[in-house]
Amino acid sequence: MNKMNASGWKPGTPVPSDSDARHPTVTGNRALMLEEPLIFEIGSTDTYGVDLPEPSGEASPRLGKFARKNGTGLPGLSEPQTVRHYTRLSRQNYAIDLGLFPLGSCTMKHNPRLNEKVARMPGFADVHPLQPTSTVPGALGVIDELAHWLVELTGMDAVAMSPKAGAHGELCGILCIRAALEARGDAREVVLVPESAHGTNPATAAFAGYKTEDIPADKDGRVDLEALKARLGPDVAAVMITNPNTCGLFERDMKAISDAVHEAGGLVYCDGANFNAIMGRVRPGDLGVDAMHINLHKTFSTPHGGGGPGSGPVVLSRALAPFAPLPFVMKDADSGELRLIEEENAGEELAQSFGRMTAFHGQMGMFTRALTYILSHGADGLRQAAGDAVLNANYILRSLDDVLDAPFGEAGPCMHEALFSDETFAEGISTLDLAKGLIDEGFHPMTMYFPLVVHGAMLVEPTETESKDALDQFIMAMRSLAERAKNGDETLKTAPHHAPRSRLDEAHAARKPVLSWLPAQ
Numbered sequence: 001m002n003k004m005n006a007s008g009w010k011p012g013t014p015v016p017s018d019s020d021a022r023h024p025t026v027t028g029n030r031a032l033m034l035e036e037p038l039i040f041e042i043g044s045t046d047t048y049g050v051d052l053p054e055p056s057g058e059a060s061p062r063l064g065k066f067a068r069k070n071g072t073g074l075p076g077l078s079e080p081q082t083v084r085h086y087t088r089l090s091r092q093n094y095a096i097d098l099g100l101f102p103l104g105s106c107t108m109k110h111n112p113r114l115n116e117k118v119a120r121m122p123g124f125a126d127v128h129p130l131q132p133t134s135t136v137p138g139a140l141g142v143i144d145e146l147a148h149w150l151v152e153l154t155g156m157d158a159v160a161m162s163p164k165a166g167a168h169g170e171l172c173g174i175l176c177i178r179a180a181l182e183a184r185g186d187a188r189e190v191v192l193v194p195e196s197a198h199g200t201n202p203a204t205a206a207f208a209g210y211k212t213e214d215i216p217a218d219k220d221g222r223v224d225l226e227a228l229k230a231r232l233g234p235d236v237a238a239v240m241i242t243n244p245n246t247c248g249l250f251e252r253d254m255k256a257i258s259d260a261v262h263e264a265g266g267l268v269y270c271d272g273a274n275f276n277a278i279m280g281r282v283r284p285g286d287l288g289v290d291a292m293h294i295n296l297h298k299t300f301s302t303p304h305g306g307g308g309p310g311s312g313p314v315v316l317s318r319a320l321a322p323f324a325p326l327p328f329v330m331k332d333a334d335s336g337e338l339r340l341i342e343e344e345n346a347g348e349e350l351a352q353s354f355g356r357m358t359a360f361h362g363q364m365g366m367f368t369r370a371l372t373y374i375l376s377h378g379a380d381g382l383r384q385a386a387g388d389a390v391l392n393a394n395y396i397l398r399s400l401d402d403v404l405d406a407p408f409g410e411a412g413p414c415m416h417e418a419l420f421s422d423e424t425f426a427e428g429i430s431t432l433d434l435a436k437g438l439i440d441e442g443f444h445p446m447t448m449y450f451p452l453v454v455h456g457a458m459l460v461e462p463t464e465t466e467s468k469d470a471l472d473q474f475i476m477a478m479r480s481l482a483e484r485a486k487n488g489d490e491t492l493k494t495a496p497h498h499a500p501r502s503r504l505d506e507a508h509a510a511r512k513p514v515l516s517w518l519p520a521q
Helices: 018-022 079-090 113-119 137-154 166-183 200-207 225-231 254-263 364-400 431-440 468-486 490-494 506-511
Strands: 158-160 190-194 211-215 236-242 267-272 291-294 314-316 328-331 338-341 418-420 458-460
Touching (some): 137 158, 137 314, 137 364, 166 314, 200 236, 225 254, 254 267
Parallel strands (some): 190 236, 236 267
């Protein structure tokens, strides 16, 4: 490892760019963008950052065969070395606190610091899932109040709070549907999934034991209602529909779809990942939805890049409420006392629950953040947030549709995200090339190649909190890149040129990742 290749470049150092060649630095640093090696290349395993007494050499009998036989192999660093290492690495990451995050399939909105302050209050941050229920009435109160507002916002009858994320919520909803069908002795086995739905929908249905079939989109990017009606029958358990869909469009026929599915004996699951575009304005329950998960981390403000945190409560119609998973919080009708309902105290009226989704009740930190967001905004604030998200997306759509192809631009206004394709690019220039060029302009790339119904798709979601100045800067960068792509600018194919690392072989990295570090030979 770490040997020079034929070009003189050593793996682990920045890929030289044109500017590097013109203005080289002996350190590899470029002004305030500091080059940083791996932590193993900084310190030595022979030293320690702090003074500790020598271990006795005797392993604890509790460890048994798991007692460590060798050193940890971690380098000993001083505190300044450690702080600088991680601070320098953090400067090489893009974040919502640095600029607009245009990911179109994952709402990455600003997280108010008030939410974080509340989530870190001792009564919430220090609560432990194994505490006796009697010691956490405040936490139960938060769960109950948040549940109330989720039901109120969606026009549904009940909510399951325990699912940990969106796909987990999807599974919860589909298992509720399966339990309801089994309770009436109905052995339906097919779930219909429109082409414009999220990709996790068919995976969830298959995981729950169903066969899945596609329903095509019409020319406007919405569910083909007639094709859906033609496929409905006694074998169809449910339809899983994303609304607003992944083309950034509201499904105008949602009520007609629900009515048709119900008439055929099926149930309606709605993917609520895009609820940010309609909260306070549309209640899914009024559209005939039976189950819908809500990504608290999308709609109610906690950016979820990097693997967490997530939370996916599922709101349920009256038909599915009896089948909700345990545990859940219930208020005693007489005393008003909150109780955590588990298997052992569920009672006959809750015997139809399909069971337990997870070990504990849910994501407490996300609950406190989401409830803080809801209460601080109020009904009018939530309604405005949805309206502003749609306004910003349409501003981007109409500011770029003269230089980028907007496949459904003639279908009317979009919702929370604007969709473009690579139709206007010169031969040999791809969506990936434009996205890499966007890195050079100081932006994280948009969602690429999704939804699959659009070739070379670019999906942009600005959210409601971006200022017009921020949007205008992004639009300026996109217009410039679109013109370069149209003119076949070959430098796009080697972008990014100004990032700490230039373009990598991502397919090779995914298939043959280097997961361990070895010292230079």
